[in-house]
Amino acid sequence: DSGVTQTPKHLITATGQRVTLRCSPRSGDLSVYWYQQSLDQGLQFLIQYYNGEERAKGNILERFSAQQFPDLHSELNLSSLELGDSALYFCASSGGQGAGQFFGPGTRLTVL
């Protein structure tokens, strides 16, 4: 158990819909990262937050947004969903620049 929690574990929805994925980092970790894993793109970095502030952006679509709350949990919002958004979405947390990143169990999103 990495100490990072993600909910829900599975999510099935339809095209055009909006979903919210939730992540709670390990106790004490200030950084939260979101990654998307799909068969064709592999593991891709989406966005990073540090202590409530956006720190870095990767290949995140404009239809996607995220935030980190004062209690350090984070949410990833995916809207106007398309079939191609079906993927495994991971949240990871770390304690600092030189620290390892620990991954949550992931949320498997299926868009029908």
Added chain:
Amino acid sequence: AQKITQTQPGMFVQEKEAVTLDCTYDTSDQSYGLFWYKQPSSGEMIFLIYQGSYDEQNATEGRYSLNFQKARKSANLVISASQLGDSAMYFCAMRLHTGANSKLTFGKGITLSVRP
């Protein structure tokens, strides 16, 4: 930009034998970290081992060791005494230590199957 290359096809190893999973990387930065993660069929990403670019000794964690050859830009994972539970996908990843972005850049992964 940094890049991780994992080109081995699916790997097979006999139980109790050692296996090496290859990883090469490319970056112009001098300060970086290299990671290996294991992803079993259940899907979770499990952190295995870390090597810093300035670490003089190769990292070891139990049955896992990292063969770090900086001049060749390679960071191969060695698993000793393979177990059936080692069957999984293995990802090599890199993170730069400079700048504000500490994202991980992943390779495409290698599938390891351990035979009884």
